Amino acid sequence: MQFSIYRYQPESHDEPYMQSFELADDRINDDTMLLGALEMLREQDPTLTFRSSCKEGVCGSDGMNVNGQNVLSCITQVKSLPAPVVIRPMPGLPVIRDLVIDMDLFYRHYESVDPYLQPTQPNQTIDLDHELLQSPQERERLDGSYECILCGCCATSCPSFWWNPDQFHGPAALLAARRFVIDSRDITTRDRLEKLDDVYKTFRCRNIQNCTASCPKGLNPSQAINELKSLMLKKQVD
Amino acid sequence: MSLAELDNPAQWDIYHFDAVIVGAGGAGLRSALQLAQSDQNVAVVSKVFPTRSHTVAAQGGINAALGNLSEDNWHWHMYDTIKGSDYLGDQDAIEFMCREAAEIVRELEHFGVPFSRTDAGTIYQRPFGGQSQRFGKSQATRTCAAADRTGHAILHTLYQQNLKAGTTFFNEAFAVDLVKDAQGEVAGLVILDIARGKVQLLRARSVVLATGGACQLFETNTNAKINTGDGLAMVLRAGLPLQDMEFWQFHPTGVAGKGMLLSEAARGEGGVLRNAEGRAFMVDYAPNVKDLASRDVVARAIAVEVKEGRGCGPNKDHVLLDLTHLDAEVIKQRLPGIRDIALTFLGLDMCDSPVPVYPTAHYMMGGIPTDFHGRVLTQSVQGEATPVAGLYAIGECACVSVHGANRLGGNSLLDIVVFGRAAARHLQAALAGPNTRTQADSPLDLAPIQQRLAHWQQAVSDEARSEDSVAAIRRDLQAAMQQDCGVFRTEETLTQLCASLAALQARLKKVSLQDASAAFNLERLEAMELENLMTLATATAYSALARKESRGAHSRMDYPDRDDQAWLKHSLYFLQDHRLTYKPVNLTPLTVDGFEPKARVY
Numbered sequence A: 001m002q003f004s005i006y007r008y009q010p011e012s013h014d015e016p017y018m019q020s021f022e023l024a025d026d027r028i029n030d031d032t033m034l035l036g037a038l039e040m041l042r043e044q045d046p047t048l049t050f051r052s053s054c055k056e057g058v059c060g061s062d063g064m065n066v067n068g069q070n071v072l073s074c075i076t077q078v079k080s081l082p083a084p085v086v087i088r089p090m091p092g093l094p095v096i097r098d099l100v101i102d103m104d105l106f107y108r109h110y111e112s113v114d115p116y117l118q119p120t121q122p123n124q125t126i127d128l129d130h131e132l133l134q135s136p137q138e139r140e141r142l143d144g145s146y147e148c149i150l151c152g153c154c155a156t157s158c159p160s161f162w163w164n165p166d167q168f169h170g171p172a173a174l175l176a177a178r179r180f181v182i183d184s185r186d187i188t189t190r191d192r193l194e195k196l197d198d199v200y201k202t203f204r205c206r207n208i209q210n211c212t213a214s215c216p217k218g219l220n221p222s223q224a225i226n227e228l229k230s231l232m233l234k235k236q237v238d
Numbered sequence B: 001m002s003l004a005e006l007d008n009p010a011q012w013d014i015y016h017f018d019a020v021i022v023g024a025g026g027a028g029l030r031s032a033l034q035l036a037q038s039d040q041n042v043a044v045v046s047k048v049f050p051t052r053s054h055t056v057a058a059q060g061g062i063n064a065a066l067g068n069l070s071e072d073n074w075h076w077h078m079y080d081t082i083k084g085s086d087y088l089g090d091q092d093a094i095e096f097m098c099r100e101a102a103e104i105v106r107e108l109e110h111f112g113v114p115f116s117r118t119d120a121g122t123i124y125q126r127p128f129g130g131q132s133q134r135f136g137k138s139q140a141t142r143t144c145a146a147a148d149r150t151g152h153a154i155l156h157t158l159y160q161q162n163l164k165a166g167t168t169f170f171n172e173a174f175a176v177d178l179v180k181d182a183q184g185e186v187a188g189l190v191i192l193d194i195a196r197g198k199v200q201l202l203r204a205r206s207v208v209l210a211t212g213g214a215c216q217l218f219e220t221n222t223n224a225k226i227n228t229g230d231g232l233a234m235v236l237r238a239g240l241p242l243q244d245m246e247f248w249q250f251h252p253t254g255v256a257g258k259g260m261l262l263s264e265a266a267r268g269e270g271g272v273l274r275n276a277e278g279r280a281f282m283v284d285y286a287p288n289v290k291d292l293a294s295r296d297v298v299a300r301a302i303a304v305e306v307k308e309g310r311g312c313g314p315n316k317d318h319v320l321l322d323l324t325h326l327d328a329e330v331i332k333q334r335l336p337g338i339r340d341i342a343l344t345f346l347g348l349d350m351c352d353s354p355v356p357v358y359p360t361a362h363y364m365m366g367g368i369p370t371d372f373h374g375r376v377l378t379q380s381v382q383g384e385a386t387p388v389a390g391l392y393a394i395g396e397c398a399c400v401s402v403h404g405a406n407r408l409g410g411n412s413l414l415d416i417v418v419f420g421r422a423a424a425r426h427l428q429a430a431l432a433g434p435n436t437r438t439q440a441d442s443p444l445d446l447a448p449i450q451q452r453l454a455h456w457q458q459a460v461s462d463e464a465r466s467e468d469s470v471a472a473i474r475r476d477l478q479a480a481m482q483q484d485c486g487v488f489r490t491e492e493t494l495t496q497l498c499a500s501l502a503a504l505q506a507r508l509k510k511v512s513l514q515d516a517s518a519a520f521n522l523e524r525l526e527a528m529e530l531e532n533l534m535t536l537a538t539a540t541a542y543s544a545l546a547r548k549e550s551r552g553a554h555s556r557m558d559y560p561d562r563d564d565q566a567w568l569k570h571s572l573y574f575l576q577d578h579r580l581t582y583k584p585v586n587l588t589p590l591t592v593d594g595f596e597p598k599a600r601v602y
Helices: A034-044 A104-112 A136-140 A159-163 A171-182 A189-196 A210-214 A221-237 B026-037 B074-084 B091-111 B150-165 B230-237 B295-307 B328-334 B336-346 B411-432 B447-458 B470-484 B491-510 B522-546
Strands: A002-007 A017-022 A063-066 A069-072 A085-088 A095-097 B013-022 B042-046 B168-171 B173-181 B186-193 B198-209 B248-255 B272-274 B319-322 B355-364 B375-379 B385-393 B569-574 B579-584
Touching: A002 A034, A069 A210, A104 A171, A171 A189, A171 A221, A189 A221, A210 A221, B013 B026, B013 B186, B013 B411, B026 B042, B026 B150, B026 B411, B042 B173, B042 B198, B074 B091, B091 B150, B091 B411, B150 B411, B173 B198, B173 B230, B173 B447, B173 B522, B186 B385, B198 B230, B198 B411, B230 B522, B248 B295, B248 B336, B272 B295, B295 B319, B295 B355, B328 B336, B336 B355, B385 B411, B447 B522, B470 B491, B470 B522, B491 B522, B522 B569, B522 B579
Parallel strands: A002 A085, B013 B042, B013 B198, B042 B168, B198 B385
Antiparallel strands: A002 A017, A063 A069, A063 A085, B173 B186, B186 B198, B248 B355, B272 B319, B319 B355, B375 B385, B569 B579
16 A cells, blocks of 8 residues: 655755655555554654554544545544555644644643633632532533544644634634533633634634544534534623 | 754753652642642643543543442442452552542542533442442442543543643653752653753652553553653662562453453443353352452453353454443443444444453553652661652552552542642642752762663664664564463463563664654654663563462462462562562551451452
């Protein structure tokens, strides 16, 4: 099987280039994942560089752009991919080396939505003798928001994020924002919505829905963003 | 920066902190949160972005006797943990952990963990292996769960709380070694910024090791690529001992041949194990609790079924985990993560198909010896346990020991938050006092670290490149450990393992690298990780060879029985000359009567 992989080594090359690799077909089984194939290619060339860790799609380290689609390599079957498999770093953020991108900007947007539960007033201490009660129905509303693994597949496939990466929060951060806006235990809903109500932060989303199409966990950031927008609208009317 | 400067301290960036925490899994982040909230000058060093730490992969849940679904109390939890440990756990530490459990789980809930809920709105709990009501009388329901993504929920929540608290992070930084001052006291840490390939010296009065486990030692394992035991190897290199390194937990239900974890929650929710005859065989090994026996018992049962020819599949090399009799809605609601894993890696939907499983290396019970304040202990010449000034260890890399010879499911997430917080509290008090230890300008002993860095930068050579590679040596190491130090061991396999390890060590000394760059040099990183793994493999082999009994996860076919007379004691392994010493197990809890060792029946 043929692979064409984006290479960029800042110390030895001024420009990135595509490098061809080949893997014998008999080394690829029905259940071989792309990460496994990349590890075999690293045995041919140990300088080939990419992030990976858990090997099962929960740590979010190994997002990459494969045949034009952002995926996690550890849960993508090689046999599902047409050859040659063209692998590039996820687009829209600076490349550190080969398939490794600098995700600082992505993380900063996540931080900027205050992604933590605020169940009490700032000076109130928490009551460790009691749980905060939440009905199964209230809890069910968090399904689809809390499972995000911050892999960045969504944001780096979003044209609005490519265009305004410094101002538009992007789908992952907004999904996190929605998770705390709708958590029945959080008492800062109004403040959160006010902070998000911004022509760039939230409203740069143009419903392109690449985020939802590329989420390896099957989450729906696009819907979450629309829900935030309608909550803001309701707040205006109230 | 060119490579020739890696080992030159004049080129290193220098930072000063009160304390440095190494590792950003659940233990490191819980500890960091405590210290950040108390305004200490603290930094966390993590090999990956914090939410990629391996706590993220924990599935089933966290034990606490909340009693939300059936009557429970911490004393029963304590008994179960001691029995589960095959009486090798220290009872003072176990009492401490079980008493803290309910409050610390409620604290996590207030931090925002999206626990699943009961109809009453309280935290959902499920039954797990080895847990009981009334000291073994009936099955308890003690494991608090966020579906089967509890580790993900806890890790992300703790990271979020640290963002709120303003914790300082050094992400994608590899901990090279502990730094000692001229008096031989811990004075900080040298790290390598992976992205830039730049060395940094973090000077600190205290270092907290929270670097997780090392199941990358084995061919099939549930662990992440990052789980290479870096903190454990640093401790050995610093001349300090590791405790109980012969005890590695093989989780009964890994995806056969691949190793990914299928949570014990599958059996907690009603799943059963079947052999080739379709028989639910656990009744033959644990007549009372069957599939919910301790993990060591279930893992051995599966290995025996396969060894005696009752395995499934064309090669008769696995058994089946069967959930097909459960309501599909329960599986989708309570076990969505493992259903996904089976769909992705096996193409099987657990709702209508049993899945092939086999024991897989999962967790290390052994590690850096500590007391229940997280203080690292060594042994004096007189054989007394003495704390190492300025050094703490928490989480899987530590051996408190609350898990003894076998850990109960659901106790690991509990361990990391309880001792993460306890160590931080102890450290807070220590930092509040006057600094009688290492000063910001004390001379440091950097020579061993410079040598190590110099070795791996000189290993890059175009001419004398060896045929061998870091990847090949790691593969051979994992194969040797799997074959000779798996679920069952003997004198013969362990003796052979010691010889294999010596040969692998010699290969590692000679291997050269092909990657000369500074930026994100994975090959160099993997070489240093492999050094760590190799050191831990040796500690394991020598500790296992010496322990001539079977206890918990350490099953010696040549010594099939537990021998309390000779072996009710912790092993301590020192790197120098592979020296082994021992220390007594604590059988005296803090406030209640101790539990005397008894035969272990489930």
